[in-house]
Amino acid sequence: MDNRSIAQLLSETADLLEIGSGDPFRIRSYRRAAEAVESTTVQLSAIAGDAKKLQEIPGIGKGMAANIQEIEKAGTLPLREELLVKYRPSMLELLKLPGMGPKSVALFWEALQVSSVAELETAISEGKLKDLPRFGEKQIEKLRKGIEDYKKNSGRFLIDEAEVAAEKLIAYLRTFPGIETIEPAGSLRRGRETVGDLDILVTGPACAEDVVQAAVDHTAAYPPIANLIAKGQNKVSFNLRSGLQVDVRLLPKGSYGAALQYFSGSKMHNVTVRQRALKRGYTLSEYALARVEDGSFVAGATEEEIYAALGLDWIPPELRENNGELEAAEKHTLPFLIEQRDIRGDVHMHTVATDGKNTIREMADAAVARGYEYIAITDHSKNLAMTNGLDDARALEHIQRIREVDAEMEGQIRVFPGIEVDILGDGELDLSNEVLAQMDVVIASVHSLFNQPEAEMTARVLRAIENPYVRILGHPTGRLLLRREGYQIDIGAVIRRAAELGVAVEHNAYPDRLDLCDRDLRLAKEVGCKISINTDAHHTSHMEKMRYGIKQLRRAWLTKADVLNTLPAKEFLAALRPRP
Template sequence: MSEPTRESLAAVLEEIALLLEVEGANPFKTRAYRNGAEIVRTHDEDIIALAKADKLGGIKGIGDALQQKLHELATTGKLEFHQNLRGNYPDSFFDLFELEGIGPKKVGALHKELAIDSIDALKKACEENKVAGLSGFGKKTEQKILEAISRREQFADRFRLDDCTIAAEQILDLLKAHPDVLRAQYAGSLRRSKETIGDLDFIVATSKPAELTDFFSKLEIVRDVIVHGDTKCSIRLENGLQCDLRAVSNDQFPFALQYFTGSKEHNVALRSLALKQGLSLNEYGFTAAGKSTQHDPIPSVHDERDIYRTLGLEFVEPELRENRGELEAADSGELPELIHWENLRGTFHNHTTASDGKATLEDMAQAAIDLGLRYLGIADHSKSSPQANGLHADRLLKQVEEIKKWNQSRGDELHIFAGSEVDILKDGSLDFDDEILAQLDYSVASVHNAFSLDEKAMTKRIINAMENEHITMIGHITGRILLRRDAYAINHDKLIDCAAKTGTIIELNCNPKRFDMDWRWWHKARDKGVICSINPDAHHPNQFQYLRLGAQVARKGWLRRQDVLNTHSLEEVQTFLTTPKKERKL
């Protein structure tokens, strides 16, 4: 039995609440389990120890029945009530909750009325027009379900950057620990920090390639072996992610790493440049192309930097290798000095239990301190997001006072900025009036509904928010959910121009389900003078770790330290935020 954690206990309670809602249970009972999950996550004392000792009595929100269940969970690692509830459904049933726009009540209705227990069964029912006739559905909902299923199928072989990073680093540690490995690194689109990944590539330098491919094929995390040869092995993990290992000599390693990092377009351009200098470049090394070369003899290559140096180029960081001007910049000496995640000194756009966060203000602040941050922005949802327990003005101003008290007592450890994630309403107006917004340190304006507006209307909607002097930054500018929901239609060019003109920051929302604004637009925004804020949109202390991924994606967008608000000192940020919007400079 693995040791129970707060998160494992909370996850069980949340799944119970989900299944009870599916079954149409009393909403008070459902809410009790969700509240219980929240208490487990945020209670000040060691709730695992209290649950094991059966000493949860007296904690508000945890009644006798929940005390017994938490005791059973903490001591045995499982809960009979949960297992019996879950046992009513096949594993495929839980895939239904991953579809965009289908909540527990709709899943429950589909299961009750049509015995639907899988995505395949749901697709078939929609295609046969059986869903449209159900109460609360209709033809439009049926079509949206089919579109959600289509998106899921389209991205079935794609994985998010965070999931791939965790798997890759786990495998890389195992490879580096092998006694016959001289050098090892992951390559491919993960090394280039693409927002979604198709598969993982690993390169190892070794004098015993067959031993390494055999070792790779027998890793405990392997679900099945696709290909197993003396120098290459392909495996599939439990989640379906394919991983390829290539074993090469130590001399070949830098060439293989460069080649399999890609991108294909970057490599084609690099090989073309090599040919102009009389060299042929491939995954094994440099050779003379034709009868003569300007490189005589061909220089020795020990690492990737030597490859670029041989061709008269500055080293191109992996994130930039997309054939989007990086080779021209490397040739002219104009590559940017890219941001590093260690440059980040604080973060904005974070949530607490005041709205839909999973931790209290105190817990979020302590996690920021533990991470070494100097300042933290709290931007809980505004009132037009009731699904996220959005704050009305009175609750928001109460939170502002709470933050002031924190800064008076513990501001030397961490300064908290009081903000709000303010809904941009359908007509472009804001969820709070200027009088309320003026009492905040900053604000994040975001779209959370009416995603189907056309490009012109949606662009105007966001521009209206940018033109408000109290709006500091725009959150998740396209609303996309990677692998689940497409971006709504906007004109990036117009929004970037407006941000530059009005002094509005555009966030790089580094929650790995978003990475929004897309990295492909950041180079242009940077050149226009638009300031970025790398924000995790954290709803839990663990999600501050997304800042590392955010910096990687910012690097991919050619961003430098000076382009990002939250690389600056507390004093600089305070001055920035108290300066009239159109006059702000970093």
């Protein structure tokens, strides 16, 4: 089993223990172990036979090593199964609702036998929550809203999860002789932040009509399949254990481009493209572009030849949303979208000084390996007590160490001193201006001010960016995909004011964050607000997540020129808001 799945089992066990109000410290060690498993670079299945090696991972002791061995052997662990008899698996889903913790799940179960989102919804509409302690009007309304938001997103998966699932399947399919090209289509290819299901298109000699059956059988024999939905002539559909639905289509080379175009969507883009085809006497299907009068073949092997036959430049999948991309493709004015390799630095990251997992030096080395020219170390400030946030004195010491590492790197990379300072309830920052003045990169972030009225929330953030030392606004909307809609904030007003002040707004590239949606990013570009894209890395491996954020920027039509950290080190600093 892969590390991610092991981590998930451990973390679910922690949740269940918490619902059963187990020993809080025992619960914490399950969570810590889950985190450790997730972030270790060692593949656990490779060392599962050796309990000593497992225990070398910090957070894994004797008992947890045994648990992991049991998971490898049996696919689950006894404690979890035991708890799932007592409680219901659907309770884990309840925990995902905003404001729902283990205590509330336990309460609803004991008092009302409510164990799922659907049952909770019914209980609310029947007014059964009213008699429960701690649940007044506001709490109930919050839950109602939370369920609504949850239902909007449920059944969708974060882009990185979908991509990992796609990569594994692709590696498996590649082992079959005669399969040459495999590509994900659908919303994954368009770079949507979440995907509903996975569309994989396959071609090669093995997909020719007369021989495709063997390749179809091979696909249907993919070991991780949890539930085979359908196996047809050239299509296999199934669910993975995560619930993600996958459709694999095996197509002859001649129609591969047409299929890729068709299944990449979006729906509205395709409608417009087909209308255009009809106007020119063609008809476009997932098999080919053909003449209307006699059905004769015009194009189909590649997307390029199809778009070209319609008088269009090839359109990057991220732009296929019927937002003017056809007009631009016709006039040859499609933008040169930003690419991963344009990014020269990641300027929001944490170290062991607060809640990061690596040292300053380790982060710097990892950034060198990625080819970056600079990074900024921006640990938390004291208001985030649980992260061991820095106060003025510690922040000053930390800057000193950052400068030392910067010198150690001897120009291989620049390491800028910075801080992610917290915005307090009154819009003030929790470190002194004297200290902030020492930092190259001051990111002001909202962290813990949920459930404020929108006007209040917006006023606080606007107040915070008036502080002349603030150079970047960190996770400006605070949204967490699939879990919560985000802070209630007038992001338009914030972006406009940031533009006036010269404060950059951050797009957090981490897949469950992806702070700004494409609408916000387009607005930022429109009003001249500077944008910086960062991963908020708490571990060297997190820097990899940059590519998911890049897709969002591309979807918003952004180019290299629109993003601050595509600049070389000196120019980057110079482009930040000038210090007083």
